[in-house]
Structure formats: C-alpha cells, structure tokens
Amino acid sequence: MGRPSRYGEAEILDGAKQVSAEIGPQKLTIAKVAARAGVPVGSIYHRYASRDEILAAVWLDFVEDFQRQFLAELEGREVLKAGLAAVRFACGWVRGHPREARLLLLHRREDFASERWPASDRRRAEKLAADAGDCLGAYARRLAGRTGVVERNAVRLALVDLPMAGLRRDVEGGQRPSPDMQRLLLKTCAYVLRQAARSRNQRRKGRSGNGS
Amino acid sequence: MGRPSRYGEAEILDGAKQVSAEIGPQKLTIAKVAARAGVPVGSIYHRYASRDEILAAVWLDFVEDFQRQFLAELEGREVLKAGLAAVRFACGWVRGHPREARLLLLHRREDFASERWPASDRRRAEKLAADAGDCLGAYARRLAGRTGVVERNAVRLALVDLPMAGLRRDVEGGQRPSPDMQRLLLKTCAYVLRQAARSRNQRRKGRSGNGS
DNA sequence: ATGGTTTTAGAATGGCCATTCTAGAACGGC
DNA sequence: GCCGTTCTAGAATGGCCATTCTAAAACCAT
Numbered sequence: 001m002g003r004p005s006r007y008g009e010a011e012i013l014d015g016a017k018q019v020s021a022e023i024g025p026q027k028l029t030i031a032k033v034a035a036r037a038g039v040p041v042g043s044i045y046h047r048y049a050s051r052d053e054i055l056a057a058v059w060l061d062f063v064e065d066f067q068r069q070f071l072a073e074l075e076g077r078e079v080l081k082a083g084l085a086a087v088r089f090a091c092g093w094v095r096g097h098p099r100e101a102r103l104l105l106l107h108r109r110e111d112f113a114s115e116r117w118p119a120s121d122r123r124r125a126e127k128l129a130a131d132a133g134d135c136l137g138a139y140a141r142r143l144a145g146r147t148g149v150v151e152r153n154a155v156r157l158a159l160v161d162l163p164m165a166g167l168r169r170d171v172e173g174g175q176r177p178s179p180d181m182q183r184l185l186l187k188t189c190a191y192v193l194r195q196a197a198r199s200r201n202q203r204r205k206g207r208s209g210n211g212s
Numbered sequence: 213m214g215r216p217s218r219y220g221e222a223e224i225l226d227g228a229k230q231v232s233a234e235i236g237p238q239k240l241t242i243a244k245v246a247a248r249a250g251v252p253v254g255s256i257y258h259r260y261a262s263r264d265e266i267l268a269a270v271w272l273d274f275v276e277d278f279q280r281q282f283l284a285e286l287e288g289r290e291v292l293k294a295g296l297a298a299v300r301f302a303c304g305w306v307r308g309h310p311r312e313a314r315l316l317l318l319h320r321r322e323d324f325a326s327e328r329w330p331a332s333d334r335r336r337a338e339k340l341a342a343d344a345g346d347c348l349g350a351y352a353r354r355l356a357g358r359t360g361v362v363e364r365n366a367v368r369l370a371l372v373d374l375p376m377a378g379l380r381r382d383v384e385g386g387q388r389p390s391p392d393m394q395r396l397l398l399k400t401c402a403y404v405l406r407q408a409a410r411s412r413n414q415r416r417k418g419r420s421g422n423g424s
Numbered sequence: 425a426t427g428g429t430t431t432t433a434g435a436a437t438g439g440c441c442a443t444t445c446t447a448g449a450a451c452g453g454c
Numbered sequence: 455g456c457c458g459t460t461c462t463a464g465a466a467t468g469g470c471c472a473t474t475c476t477a478a479a480a481c482c483a484t
Contacts, residue, residue: 001451001460002452002458002459002460002461003450003459003462004450005461005462007461007462029440029442030442031442040462040463040464041443041463042444042445042462042463043462043463045443045444050443051442051443153390153392153396157393157396161377161381162374162400165369165377168373169368178365181365188374188404191403192396192400213429214482215429215430215431215479215480216430216431217430217431218432219432241471243471251432252432253433253472254432254434254474255431257473257474258431262472263471263473426483427482427483428483429480429482430482431478431479431481432479432480433477434475434477435477436476437473438471438472438473438474440469440470441470442468442469442470443468444465444466445465445466446465446466447462447463447465448462449462449463450459450461450462451460451461452458452459453458454456454457
C-alpha cells in the first residue's frame with residue numbers, strides 16, 4: 001500500500017559512500033549525495049533522519065564487514081599464522097574494496113560524526129569496539145601462552161596499526177597496495193608477533209636497540 | 213607611526229594552534245580563535261588574509277620545526293644508528309610537544325586546507341615535501357650501500373609511518389607515548405631497516421612468511 | 425592641535441547547507 | 455471514482471561562519 005518507492009536506501013548509501021570516498025566524509029553534503037545518487041533531497045530525508053545518520057550508516061556498513069572477517073582470521077588454529085592470515089586478509093580486502101579502503105584508511109572514525117549519532121548506531125559502534133578489544137585481547141593471551149606477559153601494545157601494532165600505516169600511502173594515491181608492501185608488512189608483523197611472544201622477563205636480559 | 217598594535221601574530225597563531233589541537237583544524241572558526249586568543253575578529257583579519265592562511269601558518273610552523281630536526285638526525289654517521297636516532301627524536305618530540313603532536317599525528321595535511329593556500333605558503337610546503345623526499349632517498353641509498361636495491365618503501369615505513377602509527381594511539385588519548393611503545397618502535401624499526409639493507413637478490417632465496 | 429597612518433572593535437553581509445515544508449503523485453482497497 | 459497512505463520533488467527556512475565594512479582609537483610628524 002502507498003506509492004511504490006523509486007529509490008531505496010541502498011542507492012542513497014552507495015551515493016554517500018562514493019561521495020565520502022572522493023571528497024571525505026566531512027565535506028559530504030546532502031545535495032552532493034542527492035546529485036550523485038540521482039535522488040531528490042526530500043527522498044533522502046525520507047529514509048535517513050539526518051546527515052549524521054547517513055554517515056553512521058556508511059561507516060558502520062563497511063567497518064562491520066571488514067572487522068568481522070578480519071577478526072575471524074585471528075581465531076585460526078596456529079596463533080602466529082592466524083595473525084599473518086589476518087594481515088593478509090586486510091591487504092586483500094583493501095585491494096578488493098578500493099572505495100571502502102579509502103574510508104577505512106584515510107579517515108578517522110570521528111570524521112563520521114559521533115555525538116549526535118542515534119542510539120542504535122551508537123550501540124553498533126560500541127559492539128564493534130568491544131569485539132575488537134575482546135578478540136585482540138584473546139589473541140594477545142593466546143600468543144603469550146602461559147609463559148609471559150600479555151603485550152597488547154605490540155599485538156595491536158603488529159596487527160592493526162602497522163598494516164594500516166603501510167597500506168595508507170598506496171590507497172591515498174589511488175593505487176592498490178603493492179605486493180612488495182604486503183610482503184614487507186607480513187614480514188614485519190611476523191617479527192613483532194614473535195618478539196611479543198617472548199616474556200618480558202626474557203627480554204630483560206639480551207635486549208639491544210631500545211629506549212632513551 | 214600609526215596606532216601601536218596590541219596583538220601580534222604570535223598570539224593569534226598560538227590561539228589557532230590551541231583550537232586546532234582541541235577540536236581539529238576542520239572545525240576551527242575565526243570566532244573561536246578570536247575568543248581563545250582574546251583578539252577581536254577584525255584584528256585577526258588585519259594580520260592574516262584568510263582562515264586558510266591561518267591554518268597554513270599553524271601547519272607549516274610545527275611541521276618545519278619537527279621535520280628539520282628529524283631529517284638532521286638521519287644524517288648521522290652510522291646509517292642504522294642515525295635512523296634509530298631519528299625515531300627516538302620523534303618520540304621525544306611528541307612527548308615534549310603534546311599540542312603539536314596532536315596536530316602532526318591526528319590530522320592529515322589536507323585538513324589544513326590546500327587549494328586556496330597563498331603561493332608563498334605553497335612554496336614552503338613544497339620545499340618541505342622535497343626535503344623529506346630527498347633526505348629519505350639519500351638515506352635509503354646509504355642504507356643499501358653498493359650492495360642492493362634501494363627500498364624506499366621499507367625505509368619510509370620504518371622511519372615515518374611505523375613511528376607515527378605507534379605514537380598515534382597514546383596521543384589520541386591525551387597520553388604521552390609510553391616508554392614501552394618507544395622500545396617497541398625502535399626495535400621494530402631496527403629490524404625493518406636491517407632487512408631493507410639486504411639486497412633484493414639475497415631475499416629471493418631464504419624468504420619465509422611472505423605474500424599471498 | 426591637525427592630518428595621515430595603523431589598529432582595534434565588533435556589527436553587517438552574503439553564501440552555503442542541513443533540515444523542514446508544501447504540493448502533488450502513485451499506489452491498494454473499497 | 456474515492457480515500458488513506460507512502461513517496462517524490464524541490465522550494466523555503468534558519469543557522470552558522472568567513473569575510474567585509476564602518477567608526478573610532480592611538481600614535482607620529484609637523
């Protein structure tokens with residue numbers, strides 16, 4: 001019943017993603033999304049209550065997709081291999097989702113607004129953060145085994161920050177990540193994870209190039 | 213001659229830095245800078261032609277300061293030690309300049325506008341980029357010696373992207389970088405640089421955890 | 425003191441953009 | 455054919471903010 005809809009949320013969301021990826025979420029305007037998606041402004045507001053809600057949808061959409069798969073890789077049988085698999089997955093995902101990768105790598109979460117997010121979106125975001133924290137924590141404990149101290153910093157650096165940093169440059173230039181970079185990331189990641197697997201006590205002795 | 217000035221560029225620039233660091237350069241408004249610095253709007257425009265020019269000044273100011281010293285460290289006698297010294301310097305600088313560090317680590321260059329920068333500012337920015345490229349290139353060649361291929365990617369990862377990624381978290385939370393993180397970064401940086409120093413041919417053989 | 429010059433002060437202007445509003449269109453059910 | 459409902463279209467509104475403008479202040483030289 002009622003007039004059939006000519007435009008769905010999907011088209012609007014896709015337009016919003018395109019615009020975000022091209023000019024950045026901060027500069028996204030409803031008018032631009034409308035133009036890109038070929039949807040009148042009124043119809044956009046018929047689906048989404050506000051610009052913030054649109055940005056929330058854009059962000060949650062691809063982050064949930066990425067993170068779910070990424071974290072799944074982490075659960076693999078052999079700890080170290082699982083970590084590397086996750087990093088490899090991230091590289092592949094970036095190659096396969098150039099648009100979303102721009103959003104993931106080139107912008108911070110808060111560029112997609114936050115304060116005025118509706119409660120439901122906020123809950124989704126909180127779940128994402130909690131999941132990530134839990135999985136990384138679990139991974140860190142697995143990596144340490146019963147031998148050592150859990151080094152969350154190192155694990156996060158190796159699995160999250162390092163790959164993001166490495167991939168960012170290529171994506172920024174509109175390139176796909178180079179195989180060389182992927183090799184470099186995997187190798188470095190493996191190194192950091194191996195080091196983190198050692199207990200702090202072991203490191204107390206034979207340490208080399210460190211602080212000060 | 214003429215009425216003596218009550219406010220100088222320095223106060224305005226400092227206010228702009230504070231505001232940028234707190235709410236981000238994108239959200240900086242002239243009114244906020246005016247309020248923060250205790251300077252009327254008109255006087256701000258008496259010194260700076262536009263908001264863009266203010267942001268340019270903010271950005272160039274601290275980046276020139278940081279980069280000059282960082283690149284200087286790279287010239288140290290022993291290649292590897294010089295690289296580590298540069299990373300160590302970066303960690304120290306972040307500790308010593310919390311406000312500027314936020315700007316350096318939490319925002320991208322283009323958040324400080326670009327298109328409408330005046331020519332002189334653009335030239336300063338280009339010089340910065342050129343210097344950085346030259347020095348990193350020179351460093352990469354020194355690192356490779358006459359034995360191998362120059363791996364700019366690896367060098368940039370180790371010296372620039374990796375430290376930035378590692379320091380970002382702490383700075384984002386308003387913390388100063390932890391000593392643990394610094395140790396971790398130095399160790400990882402050293403590893404990547406050592407690997408990069410090997411020639412590509414050498415790696416062709418005994419490689420381990422790599423692509424795909 | 426007077427005039428020229430540099431600054432201060434902050435009000436007025438104009439543009440952009442999110443959001444709202446008004447009309448009317450396209451159904452299904454009756 | 456008429457009604458209630460769900461959309462479409464895009465014009466009108468209102469707020470924020472960069473920038474401009476007007477008045478007046480504070481100084482110097484004469």
